[in-house]
Amino acid sequence: MERNIYEKIYSLDNLEIAFRKAKTGKSKRRYVKRFQSDLKNNLLKLREELVNQTYQPNKLKTFILRDPKTRKISKSAFRDRVVHNAVCNVISPDLEKSFIYDSHANQIGKGTLKAIERFDYFKRKVSKNNTRECFVLKADIKHYFEEIDHDILINIIKRKIDDEKTIWLIKQILANVPLNRGGGRTDFDQIKGMPLGNLTSQSFANVYLNELDQFVKHKLRAKYYIRYVDDFVILHNSKKQLEIWKEEISKFLKEKLKIELHPSKSKILRLENGATFLGFRIFFNHKLLRKSNIGNFERKFNQMKILFDEGFLEREKAVECFEGWLSYASHGNTFKYRKNLVKMFSKNFPCRKEPVKNQKNYINFQKKITESDLKFAVQKTLFLYRKRMSIEDIALNEGVKESTIWAHLINLIEHKQIHVSEVISKEKRYKILRKIYRKNEGLKDIKKRLSDSSITYDEIACVMAGIKSRIKKVS
Numbered sequence: 088m089e090r091n092i093y094e095k096i097y098s099l100d101n102l103e104i105a106f107r108k109a110k111t112g113k114s115k116r117r118y119v120k121r122f123q124s125d126l127k128n129n130l131l132k133l134r135e136e137l138v139n140q141t142y143q144p145n146k147l148k149t150f151i152l153r154d155p156k157t158r159k160i161s162k163s164a165f166r167d168r169v170v171h172n173a174v175c176n177v178i179s180p181d182l183e184k185s186f187i188y189d190s191h192a193n194q195i196g197k198g199t200l201k202a203i204e205r206f207d208y209f210k211r212k213v214s215k216n217n218t219r220e221c222f223v224l225k226a227d228i229k230h231y232f233e234e235i236d237h238d239i240l241i242n243i244i245k246r247k248i249d250d251e252k253t254i255w256l257i258k259q260i261l262a263n264v265p266l267n268r269g270g271g272r273t274d275f276d277q278i279k280g281m282p283l284g285n286l287t288s289q290s291f292a293n294v295y296l297n298e299l300d301q302f303v304k305h306k307l308r309a310k311y312y313i314r315y316v317d318d319f320v321i322l323h324n325s326k327k328q329l330e331i332w333k334e335e336i337s338k339f340l341k342e343k344l345k346i347e348l349h350p351s352k353s354k355i356l357r358l359e360n361g362a363t364f365l366g367f368r369i370f371f372n373h374k375l376l377r378k379s380n381i382g383n384f385e386r387k388f389n390q391m392k393i394l395f396d397e398g399f400l401e402r403e404k405a406v407e408c409f410e411g412w413l414s415y416a417s418h419g420n421t422f423k424y425r426k427n428l429v430k431m432f433s434k435n436f437p438c439r440k441e442p443v444k445n446q447k448n449y450i451n452f453q454k455k456i457t458e459s460d461l462k463f464a465v466q467k468t469l470f471l472y473r474k475r476m477s478i479e480d481i482a483l484n485e486g487v488k489e490s491t492i493w494a495h496l497i498n499l500i501e502h503k504q505i506h507v508s509e510v511i512s513k514e515k516r517y518k519i520l521r522k523i524y525r526k527n528e529g530l531k532d533i534k535k536r537l538s539d540s541s542i543t544y545d546e547i548a549c550v551m552a553g554i555k556s557r558i559k560k561v562s
Contacts, residue, residue: 093252095177097137102130105172109165118165133166140255142170144263147282161282163263171286174256179290182247186293187300192316193289199365200418202315206322206369209311210358213322217371223362224321224329226336226353228346231317232292233280236345237261240295260287292316295344302339307332320364329355367419374419381424384412392435405436422466468495469504493545500552507553511546518542519550526554 095101106126110119122129136142145164163171183194191202214221228234240261245254264280281288296314303309303321309332311322323329333353340346361368361375368375391408394400409432416425464485471481478496482489499505507516522536530547537547 092177092248092250093137093256096173096253096256097134099130099134101173101176102134102169105169105176106130108172108176109168122165122169129166130169133169137170137256140252142256142259144170144259147263149282160284161264162284163282167260167263168286170256171260174253174260175286175290178248178253182244182290182294185247185301186297187304187312189313190293190297190300191313192293194293199315200415202313202365203367203369203374203418205313206320206364209313209322210369210371213311213324214358214371219324221358221371222323222326222329223356223358223364224323224333224353225356225362225364226319226333227349228296228317228340229349231346232283232288234346235279235281235292235295237278239344240291243294243298244291257287260285261291289316298344299336299340302343303332303336307335315365318365320362322358326355366415376416376419376421376424387412388432395436402436402438405432465495465498468492469499472496472505472509490545493548497545497548497552500549501555503556507549507556510549515539515542515546516550516553519547523551523554526558 106122110123113119133142144167147161147163149159149161186194189202189205191197191199191205210221211217213219237258241254241258244257248254261281262278264278264282281291293316296317299319300312300314303312309321309323313320321329321332323332333348333355337348340348356362358369358371361370363369363377366377366380368377387408391400391405395402395405409428413425413428416428467485468481471484472478476484478489478492482492485492496505496510500507500510511519518537518539519533519542522533528551530544530551533547533551534542534544
């Protein structure tokens, strides 16, 4: 990395960008408004402190968060968050250059769902499409953020950042930790840990465990390895090999990084029995949401309902939160669960006469409520039809009449879950459309006008459903 990057960190342009990032999603908070009310002077003052190296972070505010699990979160002052963003803007791109592809935390284009996708890809590779046994080493680090050694972290960063002033600033940020259990701070050389909640903590946590990534990929040569913060998996068809790697990883972490595997959360599992990773219980053919995650959402849902009933929460805000959960849950086999949730939301959060800020999101959500009325059997037909099964085969597979499957397809076309072109050929569609004179015309009348006896009533109904899907209004 080039020298004298410190000047880039404290440049006014970078501080302005850092401010905009720091206020994202928090622009209505009082502390943001106070800072923004005299933005130019506040940024100039911050810049002056950085230039003269007199910058000192404010004391952290610490609180306990018990959702989804008990964690101690330390909140930095807003001005310090601007500095954190300024630092990460400049140094993160170069620090991330050495990251492996399957490091999925806190990077653009990555995240939990990308990590789950890679898990799905790896399980097919290792098990040869479920024809061979597959084992998963599922592990995480014990008290990871509390145990990160500052000296080791600084030495890792120094290998990539040859700038004394930048290292000084990083040390200032790292030294700003909550008081230890004894009530006072120890010497800087003995301080461990980073506060959860800081942007720099997330970035440096990735840098720290990049050492593990390099060891696993280049020393152990494990091909099917994925890490998300301190949670990682390795897939292999040999349980014995995973046991050997687990021992070597444990030794490496203790000797090189002064951290250790969590004894009860680090184990080797058979994929056929399910492997828990990033909120899902993953099997070869399907994924389920963890019960604890469902329970956490249900608590949030009930809390939102109380706030909505008392007039403290707008329906549109509730929709935003709810859609985030639906989107996450959709990556598992959860259709029936999501359908019931949408019905429950519609019942508990009725529309009120209030202005809608985002019309597009509102219309899309109303569409989901309409689609939630579809029967589960209809979705099964869609699943099988998309697997290129014929209507005859689907009827035989489900033990129903062919007319039932046609009814499902008509329903799916009308609700825009499948396009009519996937069911009826272009030639037949053209012939039918030429004989439709009104949008609500009866099938019998259309059939009479058609000279092609090969076209059935079901095919005509599909084309009519396609017309309805285009003119259907969201209530």
